[in-house]
Amino acid sequence: MTAGRASSVRVDPVACTGHGLCAAWLPERIELDEWGYPIVDATPVPDELVAMARRAAKECPARAVLLTRAV
Amino acid sequence: MNAALWYLTRASALVSLALLTTSLVLGMVTSGRSAPLAEGRFVRAALHRTLSLVMVVFVAAHVLTSVIETYVDIGWLSALVPFSSSYDRFWVGLGTLSLDLLIAVTVTSILRQRISHRAWKLVHWTAYALWPIAVLHGIGASTADQPLVLGLAASCGVAVLSAGVWRLCAVDLDRRQRKLAGLQGWR
Amino acid sequence: MALLTNQPARLNWSDLHQQPDRDHRGARLLQALENADLRGRGGAGFPTATKIRSSLGSRPMLIVNVCDGEPLVSKDAVLVSRSPGLLIDGVALVAAATQAREVVFAVHADTPTEAALRALLGREGQLLPPSRVMAVPARYVSSEESSLASRAMDGEARPRFRSVPLTHGGVGGSPVLVLNAETCAQVAVIWSAGPPRAQLTRLITASGAVRRPGVLEVDDRFQLAELARPGFGEPQAVLLGGYGGTWLPWSTARQHTIASLAQSGVPLGAGLVYLIADECPVAVVGVILRYLAAESAGQCGPCMFGLPAVATDWVQLLDPAKAAAARQRLARRLPVISGRGACRHPDGAVRQAASALSVFARHIDFHLSGQCVRPSVAAAAAPFLAGAW
DSSP states (O other): OOTTSOEEEEEOTTTOOOOOHHHHHOTTTEEEOTTSOEEEOOSOBOHHHHHHHHHHHHHOTTOOEEEEEOO | OHHHHHHHHHHHHHHHHHHHHHHHHHHHHHHSSSOSSGGGHHHHHHHHHHHHHHHHHHHHHHHHHHHHOOSSOOOHHHHHSTTOOSSSHHHHHHHHHHHHHHHHHHHHHHTTTTSOHHHHHHHHHTHHHHHHHHHHHHHHHOOOOOHHHHHHHHHHHHHHHHHHHHHHHOOOHHHHHHHHHHHSOOO | OOSSSSOOOOOOHHHHTOGGGHHHHHHHHHHHHHHHTOBOSSSSOOBHHHHHHTTTTSOOEEEEEOOOOSTTOOHHHHHHHHOHHHHHHHHHHHHHHHTOSEEEEEEETTSHHHHHHHHHHHHHGGGSSSEEEEEEOOOGGGGSHHHHHHHHTTSOSSOOOOSSOGGGTTTTTSOEEEEEHHHHHHHHHHHHHOOOGGGOOEEEEEEESBSSOEEEEEOTTOBGGGGBOTTSOOOOEEEEESTTSEEEEHHHHTTOBHHHHHHTTOOOTTOEEEEEOSSOHHHHHHHHHHHHHHTOOSOSHHHHHHHHHHHHHHHHTTOTTTHHHHHHHHHHHHHHHTTOSSSSHHHHHHHHHHHHHHHTHHHHHHHHTTOOOSOOSGGGHHHHHTTOO
């Protein structure tokens, strides 16, 4: 994913086990529900947040956070 | 010079033990899901990783100084191949074994994004074996009897034991639900 | 021409397999489906032509869903017993247009429909690409399309997360096209008659306090009022689509036709029309919510924790001491559960609960003031869920 190309965050809900780290890295797009699972705002991530979004994906212990190129 | 190296070996071993213990406890608390203070998860994960990496530095120092100092004869090969040392073969071998495990855990964690989640997890689980092996190595290979050293060893033991008990008892609702659902017939 | 009565003549099979015409015929079929605006009859209502088009050239595995996954719905079973020829013809048309490499008929295990399908394929299977009957466990989420794709590839019949659509290999890497049995039969009807949109029929399953329970074929002008039992108490409300459907008050629903329902955006889903007359509706909703919670595949957090929580909240709505808090929790929970699972199961449960909350608001107040005298469905829960009503 090159910079400047809009991408958005997605979560694989089957893989997600609710560790909640993604919400700590990317509170701008991810909040947690009362059971600890992410509620994701799929609005494309602006350039200045892309690094954090990647970080959120990388830090997920279940590798459930995906960055997808917005269509 | 040799004396200084010897002290460095001992000191880095003690620091490594303390760091290894803290890191293991943090890891157990992180993986047991209904952890106290769920908000602190973020900090815990960061601390777990940072302390582990700092520990790697101290372990490296411990191994380097053990090989370089000449009171006892430990060669480069026996630093990497378990039970190949002519000096104190068994106890030094345990240290080597834990070093190898540490290398495996560290390398797979650094490459975590590129290897399968399952492979990472399997290797990471060996950290539970790493700790007792390293502690045994410390007990057998050292001759320390200072209260400070014994006290440190004892408190590390208490910490790991209590975290282990907590980890076994902690109810991970996510895991439990998944397991129950998976047992229903889906074929 | 229609599905159950006045069926069109069978396809000319020798034509279907003639190579030179194939692409041309496929294009004509898609055009006809588009003109008729055929939408999937399994529940999601996705335009069929679009779905088939995205499978063109990929030689998909074609899965025909004959499961009647909705517990009270039996239209797929009726279709197999009364219009097997239309089903096979429709499947053959789609299989030919997409050059499907394999056809899989998915059906609940150990049902009469499974036996009927096996016999049908024994008679007519040689007219299709390599085809087989796949028995699926009778679980609510097991007939969801990714569950079927997963099962067809020898996995579990549980929904799978897809980062690309099924038609592009979202499960297991190879392209899969899943169509409902009624959808396939409609393809055959449209192909042979090319009816304009208004004449396209659909199968609904009337259930509950209706004149005659069972499957009936209706067109756009059919009025829901026709379903009511004359001489009995006025129905209170109707559940449309399926357990994951929408409640409407009967006073509104009785004025609707199939066409006007579509215009007002109420989906008919898998075609369930369940009328409730005498029972306590709040208890019925509670039973359905508990059932849906228990039917979660237990794979996605919002579903495995959210649905039981909502079902419990619903029960507490009726307890004066807990009602206010339960209402607040529902207001918080219902909006955040939808759209976050690998499949739409939680979305349906939430849709049903949310519509029940507004349609039965007055009845919930009755309970809180101790005025509900209607028989509770709780004792009858088991047969209700088994579809015996």
